[in-house]
Amino acid sequence: MEERMPTPKKDPRSDPERWLDEHGNYLFGYAVTRLRDRALAEDMVQETLLAAIQGRDRFEGRSSERTWLVGILKHKILDHIRRKNREIPVTEVVGPDESIDVLFDERGKWKYGPSAWADDPELSVTEKEFWTAFIRCLEKLPGHLGQVFALRELEGFERSEIRNLLGLTSTNLGVILHRARMRLRRCLEVNWFGEEDSGRE
Amino acid sequence: LGERLAVRLHLMMCRFCSRYRKQLQMLRVVANRYVQEIEPSRSLDLFSLPEEARSRIQRALADQMLEKHRYSNQEPPSRLDSTTLTTPSIPAASCGMQKYR
Numbered sequence: 001m002e003e004r005m006p007t008p009k010k011d012p013r014s015d016p017e018r019w020l021d022e023h024g025n026y027l028f029g030y031a032v033t034r035l036r037d038r039a040l041a042e043d044m045v046q047e048t049l050l051a052a053i054q055g056r057d058r059f060e061g062r063s064s065e066r067t068w069l070v071g072i073l074k075h076k077i078l079d080h081i082r083r084k085n086r087e088i089p090v091t092e093v094v095g096p097d098e099s100i101d102v103l104f105d106e107r108g109k110w111k112y113g114p115s116a117w118a119d120d121p122e123l124s125v126t127e128k129e130f131w132t133a134f135i136r137c138l139e140k141l142p143g144h145l146g147q148v149f150a151l152r153e154l155e156g157f158e159r160s161e162i163r164n165l166l167g168l169t170s171t172n173l174g175v176i177l178h179r180a181r182m183r184l185r186r187c188l189e190v191n192w193f194g195e196e197d198s199g200r201e
Numbered sequence: 202l203g204e205r206l207a208v209r210l211h212l213m214m215c216r217f218c219s220r221y222r223k224q225l226q227m228l229r230v231v232a233n234r235y236v237q238e239i240e241p242s243r244s245l246d247l248f249s250l251p252e253e254a255r256s257r258i259q260r261a262l263a264d265q266m267l268e269k270h271r272y273s274n275q276e277p278p279s280r281l282d283s284t285t286l287t288t289p290s291i292p293a294a295s296c297g298m299q300k301y302r
Binding site: 014016017020024025026028029030032033042045046049050053054110113114116117128131132134135149153154156178181182184185188189 | 216217220221224225227228229231232233235236239240243245246247248249250251254255257258259261262263265266269
């Protein structure tokens, strides 16, 4: 007698429910690191999935479902950045950054040197705690510093693309990026690698 | 030029300066590693959508599905008015902005 193949069990969830279950946390994390605003990131996830319902007839499965959803999310994030930049344009960065003052004394000499970080970054960067600290520090980057850093280092935008998107001069972009890196470095030093090297040079 | 040379000489001798510079460079490596390996990893669970937001989104999705279903069962509208206008949807295949390095 011919043995019947069991029919595969149909997923009782609707597609959007499944998207939320399977990709919700990922999309949320993606939006948090790019926008550094958790409430806004929640809204972005919602808008993305709503747009996905509208456009799902045209999803041809050429990419993975997750790639497709992230594609929509990226559009949403960029739209938001454009809109926000129209409302509050990036202003020229002037004056010293107080976050570096802590490193130098009034004569410009190192007050405390940067602590020696582990020579083996492999060890630390596999640990969940490290990435939690990294994300927390990313979220602490203020306004345009965080925005520019995320576009450059997470999204991989060229400098010229960021300049066009945010209407920045080349010098100003350089200053913002440098300040963002300095703050992130400092934050990781305090929260992960340990305090400064107390020895004078 | 002399000033630039002096700065370069200083940087060569300054232990803290070179350490500081290396650490700034390392941030690029770390960020890249995050995007390439950590973010796509399904095992780390670095983010969790808060329950309250999850239920809110679930409700919004259900409403939208209902709306879409209702609309698809209707006769095509004879004329456009504000109640029949739908929001333009994003093309599914246009997953542009693929900027991963």
